[in-house]
Amino acid sequence: MDRIDFSLGADMGLKDILSAPDVLPLLKTMVKAGADLAAVTDRKGKFLWAEGSIPDTKELPSMAMEAIAKGGRKKPETLSGVNWRLSAIYHEAEPIGFFFISAPGTVSKQFLSNLMDTAFTGLNIIIRNIVKRVFTTELHTTVVKRSYEELIEINKNLAASEKRYRELSETLDQTVKERTAELKRAYAKLLQQEKMASIGKLAAGVAHEINNPMGFIYSNLNTLWKYVKNLTEMLQFYKRQEAIGKKQEGEELYKKLKIDFILSDIYDLIRQSKDGAERIKHIVTNLKGFSHIDEAADREISINEEMDNTISVLSNEIKNRSAEIVKQYDQVAGFYGNPGLICQAFLNILLNALHSRDDNIIVTIKTEQHGDDAVISIADNGKGIPSEIQSRIFEPFFTTKEVGKGTGMGLTVAHDIISRHGGNIEVKSEPEKGSTFVITLPLRRME
Amino acid sequence: MIEYDEIEQRMVLKLVYYGPAMSGKTTNLLRLHDILDMEGRGDLMTLDTKDDRTIFFDLLPFFFIAPGGLKIKVKVYTVPGQVRHDATRKAVLTRADGIAFIADSQISESANNSESFENLEKNLAFVGIDIGRIPLVIQFNKRDLKDIIPENEITRVWEPTGIPIFMASALQGWGVIETFKRLVELTYDHIDIRHSLKEKHMLTKEMFVDKLTKVSTELAGQ
Numbered sequence: 310m311d312r313i314d315f316s317l318g319a320d321m322g323l324k325d326i327l328s329a330p331d332v333l334p335l336l337k338t339m340v341k342a343g344a345d346l347a348a349v350t351d352r353k354g355k356f357l358w359a360e361g362s363i364p365d366t367k368e369l370p371s372m373a374m375e376a377i378a379k380g381g382r383k384k385p386e387t388l389s390g391v392n393w394r395l396s397a398i399y400h401e402a403e404p405i406g407f408f409f410i411s412a413p414g415t416v417s418k419q420f421l422s423n424l425m426d427t428a429f430t431g432l433n434i435i436i437r438n439i440v441k442r443v444f445t446t447e448l449h450t451t452v453v454k455r456s457y458e459e460l461i462e463i464n465k466n467l468a469a470s471e472k473r474y475r476e477l478s479e480t481l482d483q484t485v486k487e488r489t490a491e492l493k494r495a496y497a498k499l500l501q502q503e504k505m506a507s508i509g510k511l512a513a514g515v516a517h518e519i520n521n522p523m524g525f526i527y528s529n530l531n532t533l534w535k536y537v538k539n540l541t542e543m544l545q546f547y548k549r550q551e552a553i554g555k556k557q558e559g560e561e562l563y564k565k566l567k568i569d570f571i572l573s574d575i576y577d578l579i580r581q582s583k584d585g586a587e588r589i590k591h592i593v594t595n596l597k598g599f600s601h602i603d604e605a606a607d608r609e610i611s612i613n614e615e616m617d618n619t620i621s622v623l624s625n626e627i628k629n630r631s632a633e634i635v636k637q638y639d640q641v642a643g644f645y646g647n648p649g650l651i652c653q654a655f656l657n658i659l660l661n662a663l664h665s666r667d668d669n670i671i672v673t674i675k676t677e678q679h680g681d682d683a684v685i686s687i688a689d690n691g692k693g694i695p696s697e698i699q700s701r702i703f704e705p706f707f708t709t710k711e712v713g714k715g716t717g718m719g720l721t722v723a724h725d726i727i728s729r730h731g732g733n734i735e736v737k738s739e740p741e742k743g744s745t746f747v748i749t750l751p752l753r754r755m756e
Numbered sequence: 757m758i759e760y761d762e763i764e765q766r767m768v769l770k771l772v773y774y775g776p777a778m779s780g781k782t783t784n785l786l787r788l789h790d791i792l793d794m795e796g797r798g799d800l801m802t803l804d805t806k807d808d809r810t811i812f813f814d815l816l817p818f819f820f821i822a823p824g825g826l827k828i829k830v831k832v833y834t835v836p837g838q839v840r841h842d843a844t845r846k847a848v849l850t851r852a853d854g855i856a857f858i859a860d861s862q863i864s865e866s867a868n869n870s871e872s873f874e875n876l877e878k879n880l881a882f883v884g885i886d887i888g889r890i891p892l893v894i895q896f897n898k899r900d901l902k903d904i905i906p907e908n909e910i911t912r913v914w915e916p917t918g919i920p921i922f923m924a925s926a927l928q929g930w931g932v933i934e935t936f937k938r939l940v941e942l943t944y945d946h947i948d949i950r951h952s953l954k955e956k957h958m959l960t961k962e963m964f965v966d967k968l969t970k971v972s973t974e975l976a977g978q
Contacts, residue, residue, distance in 0.1 A: 400798075401817035401819060401829060402817045402829070403819035403827070403829060441801065441803060444801075444803055444815075445803055448803075448812055448844060448847055448848075452844050455843050455846065455847070459843075
């Protein structure tokens with residue numbers, strides 16, 4: 310804001326303070342009351358306003374002029390002659406003019422003095438009131454002007470800050486929503502990880518517990534198989550020997566004991582037990598993989614090579630299902646990781662793809678490098694994954710296959726392996742068109 | 757600050773009595789008006805008041821002519837102390853040549869004193885006056901009352917600042933002239949540096965101070 314140039318009551322002369330309408334009525338009254346001349350002069354005695362018999366010189370009569378020149382400055386200053394009175398007019402202690410009246414000889418001195426006192430008092434009141442009014446107006450104007458400018462300034466600032474806050478509050482709502490959604494996602498993810506971790510621990514425990522009895526069951530079954538083979542051979546030998554002698558009795562007992570049926574069924578029985586044991590062993594292996602009971606050392610591996618290894622492991626399955634594998638490999642830099650685990654992850658996803666439909670399966674495998682990431686996508690032309698279960702496919706023991714056919718661990722293990730390598734798996738799926746699993750692995754992972 | 761017209765041989769000085777509301781600024785001017793000789797001293801002009809509180813300002817003018825012919829007018833103003841009249845204070849403070857800060861000695865008024873002094877600093881800066889350079893005196897008024905800040909405590913706080921401190925009771929009439937006299941002396945020193953009052957206008961400090969602080973003979977005789 311500009312500094313105001315303001316000096317209260319800037320120097321004022323009589324003409325600045327008084328105007329004819331202020332003074333003339335008073336002077337006229339003097340003349341009416343008996344004066345022959347009533348005048349207000351400047352500080353040198355020149356008339357500013359006058360009434361009555363005004364001399365041509367338009368200044369004080371010589372005797373009054375002489376009195377001024379002598380210059381007594383006592384206050385209130387009234388100089389007097391035989392038939393005139395003269396008083397100095399002061400403004401802010403400074404003499405700025407004179408008030409003069411004269412009267413014919415017929416008027417008494419006392420009357421003249423009284424007239425002078427009355428008129429001079431009146432004039433001073435007029436001057437004081439005008440000066441006060443001028444000062445008050447000046448100050449008032451200044452204060453109002455400044456207050457107005459300040460208000461405008463304040464208003465401007467307020468408007469600006471209001472705008473700022475309004476914008477803030479508008480975006481705040483949006484920001485809060487975004488942050489809340491972000492938090493929800495993070496929380497869900499955290500929950501999922503927590504779940505996975507605890508299930509992993511559980512799985513590790515279960516795997517360990519099952520593995521021991523599983524070992525001897527499997528081994529026992531194998532031994533039993535051999536035992537039964539020997540027994541069979543022995544029995545058949547006896548049957549042949551018996552046929553020579555007590556053929557009749559032996560035949561009856563043989564039938565009674567349903568030996569033929571036992572001999573034919575016993576192998577199925579053991580084979581089924583072996584299959585069951587095999588399957589349990591497989592689950593345990595997966596659980597081990599998931600909980601990383603058996604860790605191998607990390608090293609630099611080639612994604613494309615590991616993919617080829619995985620495909621060759623699956624060659625039987627591919628042939629059996631007469632599936633077609635389309636490879637679209639790009640150059641991918643070396644990746645530092647656990648080859649066994651990575652292969653396991655690829656294998657589980659590939660298996661999933663190979664089971665996505667019953668025939669005419671086409672699996673397209675793409676590898677490429679995006680900046681510092683290796684991106685591997687495995688696409689099938691299968692039935693797709695219904696959207697309501699898409700979020701659950703990586704959950705442990707979640708499977709759409711019949712009970713006993715799938716372990717529900719394949720994708721869980723794959724997900725866990727990829728996560729452990731700092732990457733992630735995303736799935737896109739359209740019903741009846743197929744699913745694509747996209748694995749992203751960061752290449753700069755050197756530990 | 758100072759208004760000086762070389763051709764007209766006129767100089768107008770502005771002294772301002774500043775301070776919190778009800779500290780006795782107007783009473784100081786009333787006392788000066790009563791005590792000082794009427795020669796060269798004008799009437800005290802009091803602009804609109806409300807409930808005995810100054811809402812515009814009071815003005816006590818002085819006028820005299822230096823031996824060299826320089827006409828000198830000294831206008832002594834008060835400001836309204838109430839917080840709400842800040843714009844008026846700024847207007848009155850503009851182009852001031854000297855300041856008397858009238859503080860209220862009552863312990864209960866300490867906060868108002870410092871608030872008003874801070875306001876003075878702020879407003880001086882606003883009107884472009886350096887508080888470190890402008891002639892400034894401080895008066896602790898109302899020494900006649902009870903529950904006032906002890907003098908030694910005032911001295912301890914203010915002495916290091918170098919600002920002249922006066923004890924007064926404007927109501928009883930003492931300390932008022934002393935405060936004004938020191939302000940006038942400081943103002944002379946300040947102006948003399950720039951306008952050579954003594955050399956160019958043959959106006960000595962003694963004359964200047966005497967013209968403005970001459971006690972009325974009627975009172976002097978009492």
